[in-house]
Amino acid sequence: MINDYKYPHLFEPIKLGNQLFRNRIFASPTGYLNTNGDGYLNEGAAAYYGRRARGGAASVATFECVVDTEYGRGGDAHFSTGRPGVAANLGRIAAEVKGYGAVPTLELQHTGMFANRSLSMFGGEAKGVAYGPVEMMVDGRLIKPMTEEFIERTINKYIEAAVVGQSVGFGMMLIHAGHGWMLHQFLSPITNTRTDKWGGPAIENRARMLIAICDGIHRRLGEGFPIEVRISGSECYDGGFGIENGIAIAKQLEGHCQLIHVSAGNHEVDEVFTVTHPSMFQKDGCNTYLAEEIKKHVSTPVATVGALSDPDLMEELIASGKVDVVEMGREFICEPDFPTLVRTGREKEVKKCLRCLSCFSSELTNGEPYCAINPESGREIETKYEAPVVKSKKKVLVAGGGVAGMEAALTLAERGHDVIICEKTGRFGGVLRCEEKVDFKKNLDYYLNQQAEKIEKTPNIEVRLNTEVTPALAEEIKPDVLIAALGAVPAVPKIPADADAKTMTAQDAYGRVDELGDKVAILGAGLVGIELGLHLASLGKKVSVIEMTDHMNDGGNFLHMSGVRVEIKKRGLDMHFSTQAKQISAKGVTCECEGKEVFIDADSVVFAVGQKPLTEEAVALNYCAPEVYFIGDCVTPKNITEATSTAYLISKNIGRF
Numbered sequence: 001m002i003n004d005y006k007y008p009h010l011f012e013p014i015k016l017g018n019q020l021f022r023n024r025i026f027a028s029p030t031g032y033l034n035t036n037g038d039g040y041l042n043e044g045a046a047a048y049y050g051r052r053a054r055g056g057a058a059s060v061a062t063f064e065c066v067v068d069t070e071y072g073r074g075g076d077a078h079f080s081t082g083r084p085g086v087a088a089n090l091g092r093i094a095a096e097v098k099g100y101g102a103v104p105t106l107e108l109q110h111t112g113m114f115a116n117r118s119l120s121m122f123g124g125e126a127k128g129v130a131y132g133p134v135e136m137m138v139d140g141r142l143i144k145p146m147t148e149e150f151i152e153r154t155i156n157k158y159i160e161a162a163v164v165g166q167s168v169g170f171g172m173m174l175i176h177a178g179h180g181w182m183l184h185q186f187l188s189p190i191t192n193t194r195t196d197k198w199g200g201p202a203i204e205n206r207a208r209m210l211i212a213i214c215d216g217i218h219r220r221l222g223e224g225f226p227i228e229v230r231i232s233g234s235e236c237y238d239g240g241f242g243i244e245n246g247i248a249i250a251k252q253l254e255g256h257c258q259l260i261h262v263s264a265g266n267h268e269v270d271e272v273f274t275v276t277h278p279s280m281f282q283k284d285g286c287n288t289y290l291a292e293e294i295k296k297h298v299s300t301p302v303a304t305v306g307a308l309s310d311p312d313l314m315e316e317l318i319a320s321g322k323v324d325v326v327e328m329g330r331e332f333i334c335e336p337d338f339p340t341l342v343r344t345g346r347e348k349e350v351k352k353c354l355r356c357l358s359c360f361s362s363e364l365t366n367g368e369p370y371c372a373i374n375p376e377s378g379r380e381i382e383t384k385y386e387a388p389v390v391k392s393k394k395k396v397l398v399a400g401g402g403v404a405g406m407e408a409a410l411t412l413a414e415r416g417h418d419v420i421i422c423e424k425t426g427r428f429g430g431v432l433r434c435e436e437k438v439d440f441k442k443n444l445d446y447y448l449n450q451q452a453e454k455i456e457k458t459p460n461i462e463v464r465l466n467t468e469v470t471p472a473l474a475e476e477i478k479p480d481v482l483i484a485a486l487g488a489v490p491a492v493p494k495i496p497a498d499a500d501a502k503t504m505t506a507q508d509a510y511g512r513v514d515e516l517g518d519k520v521a522i523l524g525a526g527l528v529g530i531e532l533g534l535h536l537a538s539l540g541k542k543v544s545v546i547e548m549t550d551h552m553n554d555g556g557n558f559l560h561m562s563g564v565r566v567e568i569k570k571r572g573l574d575m576h577f578s579t580q581a582k583q584i585s586a587k588g589v590t591c592e593c594e595g596k597e598v599f600i601d602a603d604s605v606v607f608a609v610g611q612k613p614l615t616e617e618a619v620a621l622n623y624c625a626p627e628v629y630f631i632g633d634c635v636t637p638k639n640i641t642e643a644t645s646t647a648y649l650i651s652k653n654i655g656r657f
């Protein structure tokens with residue numbers, strides 16, 4: 001018996017209905033949209049969901065499985081229980097999750113008035129018929145009201161889907177009744193203004209369909225079959241419904257389900273997207289207050305979700321009785337081993353989600369959720385079957401200790417190679433270290449420290465700090481393989497500046513805040529410029545951002561921009577688009593905007609106009625080893641996700657000959 005368990009409440013098993021869950025940490029639904037373009041999940045999906053079961057999750061939820069193929073799917077790629085052969089697909093996922101000791105949970109979904117919006121899940125014109133609680137115009141399309149007959153048909157579709165799910169091995173059904181989807185549309189007094197027994201002011205009426213679904217599933221699968229219902233505790237925007245409606249919904253659910261899962265928001269409101277999926281600008285556990293409040297009013301167990309990655313906070317939430325279950329979405333993408341690491345006293349090794357939303361953006365563009373700091377995410381199938389031992393052990397020289405170089409060194413060492421990593425400065429982390437004092441980047445800094453520490457502790461990695469890899473040094477070391485991860489340096493634009501003008505690069509500005517004055521102009525509205533602007537504004541500076549093009553550059557991570565846009569407004573950044581800087585003085589920047597001269601007041605001017613890759617320096621190393629690879633920003637400056645992914649994949653490929 002282990003008496004000094006640090007997280008006794010987090011690892012206390014819980015019984016929901018007749019199903020035992022091994023701990024209180026559930027993997028909330030996160031999508032895997034590589035559905036072969038036709039709504040069928042592949043073996044990659046089974047490996048993806050199975051990975052978190054391998055890591056110790058108690059329940060692993062799939063993403064949205066649509067109950068009504070014809071009228072419930074957002075687009076053709078949405079998978080659905082109604083399609084021929086899909087049961088076997090689903091069964092593969094259930095078997096994989098069960099095999100590792102977690103309960104496979106099937107999320108049942110219907111998009112209601114947002115159905116048939118696009119040909120694919122990746123955007124496009126609304127193309128088909130959609131039904132909602134009442135007739136209304138949505139995105140220029142007339143939504144048809146559901147008749148009683150249609151409602152009964154839909155309830156049956158949920159029940160049939162649950163029967164299929166249970167028959168192929170799912171141990172719990174998760175009914176999605178939040179985030180703005182069909183059941184949420186019925187639960188909301190704003191969208192459900194029907195005058196019959198399925199809607200209107202009385203919550204009993206608005207919740208009738210949801211309750212009928214739960215009861216119908218219990219009738220078919222048994223009273224003890226666990227049902228989890230996901231609701232939005234509040235829509236979290238002015239004009240949306242608030243916590244009173246969340247409490248009212250939860251009260252209706254008493255006795256009809258086994259777990260009330262309290263999320264937040266409505267996906268139709270852009271600004272609220274980063275409440276549902278809290279951005280890096282919000283505090284840990286920012287939505288738990290909703291579940292805590294709801295728990296006071298019901299006896300059914302309650303789960304919370306959103307921005308959870310700190311095991312101490314999660315333990316406290318359960319120990320204090322504020323909630324019964326904690327759910328994590330992105331933390332499981334970033335650290336599928338979270339439960340096992342925490343349970344075995346290795347919580348310091350847990351990677352903390354950056355909340356950068358790279359996973360979600362890439363899921364929507366590539367179909368697979370690529371994580372900035374876990375390059376295995378979206379590639380679980382490859383990692384599951386790979387041989388752990390390499391054929392031939394190599395001596396590998398890694399030149400550069402930024403995110404790419406560190407990931408390469410660790411991946412190589414784990415596979416048994418002897419690694420020497422050289423970093424020209426005195427510490428690992430590269431260019432990203434400049435943001436170490438930025439509050440919304442604290443998890444990034446945590447990650448850099450973790451990687452650096454891991455490197456220092458790995459016996460088959462030799463560390464050489466303050467060492468630049470030159471061809472002469474490489475000649476001396478004689479590696480079998482050289483990986484050039486040299487990075488990039490900030491670009492400086494050729495704009496005339498007076499002798500007394502104060503200018504510096506964004507990278508320098510972080511460390512020289514006191515020299516900037518009260519008014520700062522930043523040239524460049526890419527992520528580097530804007531995030532610096534947000535940081536400086538939080539320190540009380542008046543920030544103007546000057547951008548030549550007519551838009552911000554999201555660097556491919558368009559969902560992170562939802563959170564950024566909210567913060568730009570909140571922190572009052574003054575944005576100037578289609579504006580070109582012409583002359584810099586000690587008083588500000590003279591610009592041209594649509595043919596007119598504009599003057600922007602500033603004590604100092606910061607350049608955030610991109611990075612100049614150290615390509616020449618990297619290419620100079622090309623013949624310094626039999627095998628040479630170029631990775632990270634020295635190839636072309638991109639983002640953390642690209643840097644860590646390439647570093648990981650290339651390093652894993654070494655030693656095959």
Ligand SMILES: Cc1cc2nc3c(=O)[nH]c(=O)nc-3n(C[C@H](O)[C@H](O)[C@H](O)COP(=O)(O)O)c2cc1C
Pocket residue numbers: 028029030031062063064107176230263276277278305306307308327328329330331359360363369
């Ligand atoms: C990539 C991604 C995909 C998601 N897909 C779904 C989904 O299919 N169904 C759903 O109910 N929630 C989905 N979510 C929301 C998560 O379940 C979770 O509620 C949200 O991310 C907040 O939790 P977190 O801060 O722990 O990530 C998704 C989130 C992410 C990041």
